[in-house]
Amino acid sequence: MGRDQVTRRAVVGGLSGLAAAGASGAFAQALPAPSQPVTLNIIDVAGQLQLTQAGIDRFRAQNPKLVSRINFQRAPSPELPGKLKAQQDAGRVDIDLVLTGPGAMSDGVQQGLWIEVWSKYPDGLPKAADTYHEQALMMQRNFGRDQGVAVVYSPSGPVFEYHANKVKTVPKTAADLLAWVKQNPNRFTYARPVNSGPGWTFLMAMPYILGDRDPKDPMKGWDKTWSWLKELDDGIDYYPAGTAVTMKELGEGTRDIIVSTCGWDINPRALGIVPKEVEVFALEGTRWVPDTQFMCIPKGVPNDKVAVLLQLMSFMLKPEQQALTYDKGYFYPGPAVKGVTLAMAPQESQDVIREYGRPIYDKLIAELPVEVPLAPDRLVAAFRRWDQEVGARKSKQ
Known part of the structure; x- marks a missing residue:
């Protein structure tokens, strides 16, 4: 560990x-x-x-x-x-x-x-x-x-929900996801991290997935992550203010892949907001970022x-x-x-x-490492930097 x-x-x-x-x-x-x-x-x-x-x-x-x-x-x-x-x-x-x-x-x-x-x-x-x-x-x-x-x-996430009938080749790595988003512009999004459980787990998990120098230091240790997020931004039209909007758009079919968590996957499908048949995947190198x-x-x-x-x-x-x-x-x-x-x-x-639960979650909970999230001061700094450098031009309140 x-x-x-x-x-x-x-x-x-x-x-x-x-x-x-x-x-x-x-x-x-x-x-x-x-x-x-x-x-x-x-x-x-x-x-x-x-x-x-x-x-x-x-x-x-x-x-x-x-x-x-x-x-x-x-x-x-x-x-x-x-x-x-x-x-x-x-x-x-x-x-x-x-x-x-x-x-x-x-x-x-x-x-x-x-x-x-x-x-x-x-x-x-x-x-x-x-x-x-x-x-x-x-x-x-x-x-x-x-x-x-x-x-x-909750062990939370991140996981990714997707329409299996639209995503024929499921991304396995961060590079795969980046390539898919570039090839399919505006079909992927995630919510502003400061106001979204899936958004903040995604933000904190990417330094581990990408192998950044210091996943606990968003200001000095996330060079790969900030670069990757800015490149990902090229294929994203806007960042919703909250997770519920991403679920609605996935349910309506205007998104093919969104960032999610265990609970945000189960509950909207149970409520009929997202189709029951929607599937999930996790990227290689994923660590649970608990909520x-x-x-x-x-x-x-x-x-x-x-x-x-x-x-x-x-x-x-x-x-x-x-x-x-x-x-x-x-x-x-x-x-x-x-x-x-x-x-x-x-x-x-x-x-x-x-x-509506998934057996894969019990498997992933048992297998994936759990990381201590960022300390409060560093989490606030990460949110601020994301707002300024990634979401500033495209976030909607």
């Missing part, structure tokens, strides 16, 4: 980091329950409600003395950090909980937007090492740190709400709620905690994954 692949040594390092964070618990502030039920304002910038809203609604129903109402809203991930920072600077935060992927999570860590829940309230959450499975614990350590709480996990979504409490949220949110976060890490995250394959497999199997999921989830 490579030096940055997920290993037990890396996880042990993560455990020690979390233990160090928890050591400050003696100084943590104890939070009393609210005197009356609170209204929670939750914003989703990662499509996470599809996986977690049922569990969140269940918490509200079971805790009427804590929560009177929950308001849900959705927004694009790139817009959230600036909006939240403006509220915090004005001393008027009206967002109580953020459901986010690594993009806004990383921006928030860099800008100091989140409460350090693991270190400030160590008794308010379950012990991470006892709760998360190995890969989710790695993501908690590298992205959630002591601020976000990992709630769902995780988090729950984050912004700084400035009142203590009575923080007390309730800590209970909600703990509730969402219980096996009963984790089993709901199998959903319709949207973030396959989904659970971030140990010991949650498909047999524990609702029957509808089991049926969907049985019909």
